[in-house]
Amino acid sequence: MKIIAEGAEAKIYKNKNTIIKDRIKKDYRLPVIDVLLRKSRTRSEAKLIREAERAGVNVPAVLEQNDKTYKLHIEFLDGEKVRDILDKNWKLGEQIGEQVFKLHSRKIVHGDLTTSNMLLHNNKIYLIDFGLGEISDRVENMAVDIHLFKECLISKHHSIWEKVWKSFLKTYTNDKVLKHLKKVEARGRYKKLD
Ligand SMILES: Nc1ncnc2c1ncn2[C@@H]1O[C@H](COP(=O)(O)OP(=O)(O)OP(=O)(O)O)[C@@H](O)[C@H]1O
Ligand SMILES: [Mg+2]
Numbered sequence: 001m002k003i004i005a006e007g008a009e010a011k012i013y014k015n016k017n018t019i020i021k022d023r024i025k026k027d028y029r030l031p032v033i034d035v036l037l038r039k040s041r042t043r044s045e046a047k048l049i050r051e052a053e054r055a056g057v058n059v060p061a062v063l064e065q066n067d068k069t070y071k072l073h074i075e076f077l078d079g080e081k082v083r084d085i086l087d088k089n090w091k092l093g094e095q096i097g098e099q100v101f102k103l104h105s106r107k108i109v110h111g112d113l114t115t116s117n118m119l120l121h122n123n124k125i126y127l128i129d130f131g132l133g134e135i136s137d138r139v140e141n142m143a144v145d146i147h148l149f150k151e152c153l154i155s156k157h158h159s160i161w162e163k164v165w166k167s168f169l170k171t172y173t174n175d176k177v178l179k180h181l182k183k184v185e186a187r188g189r190y191k192k193l194d
Contacts, residue, residue, distance in 0.1 A: 021074065049074070079120045079122070082116075087159065096172075116129075143177050143180040
């Protein structure tokens with residue numbers, strides 16, 4: 001088994017066509033709390049991926065979810081991280097908008113909508129990493145999702161961010177959320193003045 005990524009929360013292993021996401025123990029947490037958190041996040045991520053799949057969003061298949069070891073087994077998607085290829089493929093914004101629109105239509109908030117959590121597999125955009133997601137019908141939470149995505153474009157894809165954003169808006173047409181985004185952005189600007 002090969003380790004392919006190590007984040008703040010989890011280690012990612014690859015074994016044949018399976019990705020194993022193993023939530024790591026945090027020594028600063030009380031052991032009882034640590035166990036509960038890892039269990040609930042693993043379970044919640046599996047649930048959200050399945051829910052997204054039902055909504056017709058491109059996501060990896062959940063193969064197994066083990067409550068005892070906090071490991072999530074998901075389908076390995078052979079492809080590239082959008083972070084690495086977007087600058088040469090800004091038209092992908094349209095496909096990203098389509099996926100996120102479907103997600104929000106089903107009241108699924110991703111929670112970490114960056115280009116590191118999107119993969120291009122068989123020329124299609126797939127969303128991954130639902131570890132911080134939730135089911136919520138609050139326009140606020142969806143607007144924060146979009147805000148994070150836009151901030152990611154500005155900071156990580158600076159030379160083409162406006163093109164991607166325009167192309168994203170062709171398919172992400174949730175007007176309520178986009179209207180609320182303005183408020184979230186205004187709040188962000190206000191914070192920076194402190
Ligand atoms: N199904 C998959 N197929 C291919 N590669 C994957 C898959 N899932 C994850 N990866 C790779 O592993 C990396 C980390 O995965 P992921 O984003 O789920 O974990 P993380 O960011 O550490 O999690 P968290 O934000 O919950 O701490 C991804 O950026 C991607 O490169
Ligand atoms: Mg991630």
